[in-house]
Amino acid sequence: xxxxxxxxxxxxxxxxxxxxxxxxxxxxxxxxxxxxxxxxxxxxxxxxxxxxxxxxxxxxxxxxxxxxxxxxxxxxxxxxxxxxxxxxxxxxxxxxxxxxxxxxxxxxxxxxxxxxxxxxxxxxxxxxxxxxxxxxxxxxxxxxxxxxxxxxxxxxxxxxxxxxxxxxxxxxxxxxxxxxxxxxxxxxxxxxxxxxxxxxxxxxxxxxxxxxxxxxxxxxxxxxxxxxxxxxxxxxxxxxxxxxxxxxxxxxxxxxxxxxxxxxxxxxxxxxxxxxxxxxxxxxxxxxxxxxxxxxxxxxxxxxxxxxxxxxxxxxxxxxxxxxxxxxxxxxxxxxxxxxxx
Amino acid sequence: xxxxxxxxxxxxxxxxxxxxxxxxxxxxxxxxxxxxxxxxxxxxxxxxxxxxxxxxxxxxxxxxxxxxxxxxxxxxxxxxxxxxxxxxxxxxxxxxxxxxxxxxxxxxxxxxxxxxxxxxxxxxxxxxxxxxxxxxxxxxxxxxxxxxxxxxxxxxxxxxxxxxxxxxxxxxxxxxxxxxxxxxxxxxxxxxxxxxxxxxxxxxxxxxxxxxxxxxxxxxxxxxxxxxxxxxxxxxxxxxxxxxxxxxxxxxxxxxxxxxxxxxxxxxxxxxxxxxxxxxxxxxxxxxxxxxx
Numbered sequence: 066x067x068x069x070x071x072x073x074x075x076x077x078x079x080x081x082x083x084x085x086x087x088x089x090x091x092x093x094x095x096x097x098x099x100x101x102x103x104x105x106x107x108x109x110x111x112x113x114x115x116x117x118x119x120x121x122x123x124x125x126x127x128x129x130x131x132x133x134x135x136x137x138x139x140x141x142x143x144x145x146x147x148x149x150x151x152x153x154x155x156x157x158x159x160x161x162x163x164x165x166x167x168x169x170x171x172x173x174x175x176x177x178x179x180x181x182x183x184x185x186x187x188x189x190x191x192x193x194x195x196x197x198x199x200x201x202x203x204x205x206x207x208x209x210x211x212x213x214x215x216x217x218x219x220x221x222x223x224x225x226x227x228x229x230x231x232x233x234x235x236x237x238x239x240x241x242x243x244x245x246x247x248x249x250x251x252x253x254x255x256x257x258x259x260x261x262x263x264x265x266x267x268x269x270x271x272x273x274x275x276x277x278x279x280x281x282x283x284x285x286x287x288x289x290x291x292x293x294x295x296x297x298x299x300x301x302x303x304x305x306x307x308x309x310x311x312x313x314x315x316x317x318x319x320x321x322x323x324x325x326x327x328x329x330x331x332x333x334x335x336x337x338x339x340x341x342x343x344x345x346x347x348x349x350x351x352x353x354x355x356x357x358x359x360x361x362x363x364x365x366x367x368x369x370x371x372x373x374x375x376x377x378x379x380x381x382x383x384x385x386x387x388x389x390x391x392x393x394x395x396x397x398x399x400x401x402x403x404x405x406x407x
Numbered sequence: 408x409x410x411x412x413x414x415x416x417x418x419x420x421x422x423x424x425x426x427x428x429x430x431x432x433x434x435x436x437x438x439x440x441x442x443x444x445x446x447x448x449x450x451x452x453x454x455x456x457x458x459x460x461x462x463x464x465x466x467x468x469x470x471x472x473x474x475x476x477x478x479x480x481x482x483x484x485x486x487x488x489x490x491x492x493x494x495x496x497x498x499x500x501x502x503x504x505x506x507x508x509x510x511x512x513x514x515x516x517x518x519x520x521x522x523x524x525x526x527x528x529x530x531x532x533x534x535x536x537x538x539x540x541x542x543x544x545x546x547x548x549x550x551x552x553x554x555x556x557x558x559x560x561x562x563x564x565x566x567x568x569x570x571x572x573x574x575x576x577x578x579x580x581x582x583x584x585x586x587x588x589x590x591x592x593x594x595x596x597x598x599x600x601x602x603x604x605x606x607x608x609x610x611x612x613x614x615x616x617x618x619x620x621x622x623x624x625x626x627x628x629x630x631x632x633x634x635x636x637x638x639x640x641x642x643x644x645x646x647x648x649x650x651x652x653x654x655x656x657x658x659x660x661x662x663x664x665x666x667x668x669x670x671x672x673x674x675x676x677x678x679x680x681x682x683x684x685x686x687x688x689x690x691x692x693x694x695x696x697x698x699x700x
Binding site: 079080081083084085086090091093094097098101102103104105106107108109167171174179180181182183184188189190191192193195197198199200201202204205206207208209221222225252257260261263264306309312313315316320324325335338343346351354355358359361362365368369372 | 422423425426429430433436437439440441443444446447450458459461462509510512513515516517519520521522523524525528532534535537538539540541542543544545546547548549550562565566568569571574600604625628629631632635636639648649650652653655656657658659664667668671674675678679682686689690693694695
């Protein structure tokens with residue numbers, strides 16, 4: 066009797082609730098993300114403008130990457146595409162390098178127990194603030210402060226102080242505008258990076274720092290020999306997420322333009338895609354923008370798989386490795402090698 | 408003896424000097440962070456002519472004029488702050504509720520139950536966490552136009568049910584704070600599965616929910632890309648605050664700087680106030696999100 070009852074209890078399964086609980090997520094994800102992704106693939110092998118229903122195979126990719134297949138139009142589109150890829154890379158590097166340098170320095174100082182910097186909490190709050198402000202408002206604000214004409218606040222100040230004789234072209238100049246976008250991006254994101262790195266540093270084993278202090282290591286030595294090597298996984302993670310974020314950079318490059326005229330030196334890949342499928346309405350270039358999206362997708366997969374590899378459950382992976390090694394050893398023993406390490 | 412003391416004094420003095428220098432650096436960075444916002448507020452209170460002739464770090468007296476100008480001048484018709492706040496609030500509020508609730512549900516399902524595709528489902532969620540919106544947007548917009556859902560808030564709100572990053576965070580949190588024996592206890596007491604989730608898991612997840620809700624709300628409030636993609640007709644009564652700011656800055660007819668500064672200040676005011684109140688939560692939340700190890 067008892068055993069039958071026990072068997073009965075054991076057979077109560079809650080598995081169906083698991084499916085029920087995760088169902089909404091997967092339904093919505095398939096409908097609003099997976100199908101649009103497949104749809105993007107489909108659109109990328111069809112034509113552009115008025116010919117969106119015409120199947121052209123890999124013509125769009127050919128035009129974007131090699132500038133062939135569509136006559137003069139394809140050379141022009143290839144030039145633009147490589148220009149926007151280059152712009153994205155330049156603007157990303159120009160904002161990431163100073164951003165990570167400042168964030169890392171601040172994170173190390175703020176977590177150093179020996180240094181007594183008053184008002185740490187206040188500084189953290191202020192430095193994170195630009196990150197929550199609407200990007201559209203930030204772009205509009207910087208457009209007005211750094212206006213090209215002598216009426217812009219910064220130009221006005223510089224002219225009165227006699228630093229410059231001519232107003233600086235902060236919006237239309239090639240490197241001036243790129244520099245401004247780099248600055249705005251770094252301005253918006255350095256606080257966020259700093260706090261992430263700080264939490265990474267605080268997660269490190271404090272006894273290592275104590276030991277180094279007792280041994281008389283200088284701050285520079287501690288940073289180079291302890292903090293930096295231990296922080297490497299978090300730094301790599303920050304680097305890759307920032308790279309993926311950089312590929313999608315849209316708001317500031319799109320809006321940091323005068324009127325409706327867009328500066329070709331600050332146009333990023335995301336802006337290029339948006340212009341072709343959205344601003345060309347009612348005759349959108351679904352082909353070009355779809356193909357560019359797919360190229361972006363492939364780059365993201367490459368970068369993402371590195372983070373995914375890092376984010377995976379390390380213990381589980383280690384156990385798997387151990388099991389594999391044990392199996393290998395067993396096999397070797399069976400082969401008659403006497404259990405020697407190979 | 409005195410030698411030792413001297414060494415120690417030297418050491419403290421050195422640290423003090425270093426702390427002082429670093430403090431100065433921090434003050435400089437704080438000024439860089441605040442100066443644009445300070446200039447925004449100052450210029451919002453000044454008249455167009457004054458702004459163009461002379462830079463000032465002190466407030467002017469034209470705030471009332473700028474407020475009146477913004478609400479009466481037909482050139483600023485597209486910038487209707489109240490409508491913008493209402494629209495942004497509807498989109499951000501609904502999206503936040505849906506994304507946080509369904510992410511908690513998904514994370515709970517993945518953590519509590521054992522079923523065949525559990526591992527595969529979680530791996531899938533981790534894998535798609537990095538897929539950027541821009542990659543799918545071409546197919547997304549074309550699909551939505553086919554369904555006749557452009558110019559509607561549905562494509563802006565409903566897709567937020569599937570938020571992989573929030574699911575990841577929630578599952579991490581559950582793993583560290585919810586013990587399965589509590590669920591067992593609820594079952595023995597005859598509590599249904601869904602009710603267990605609502606009345607036991609949700610209250611225990613409150614801190615994580617608060618953090619994620621704040622971030623989801625800010626992200627949706629600030630979102631410019633999706634609304635400007637979906638709302639093709641740009642109907643005045645549908646515009647969100649970021650779209651209004653973009654329209655304002657793109658309009659060549661508008662040249663009154665004082666009013667523009669005032670409009671920008673108005674658009675960021677709610678965020679700044681909310682940030683000042685919630686900054687402790689937000690900073691802690693960023694720090695939590697940073698530890699992915």
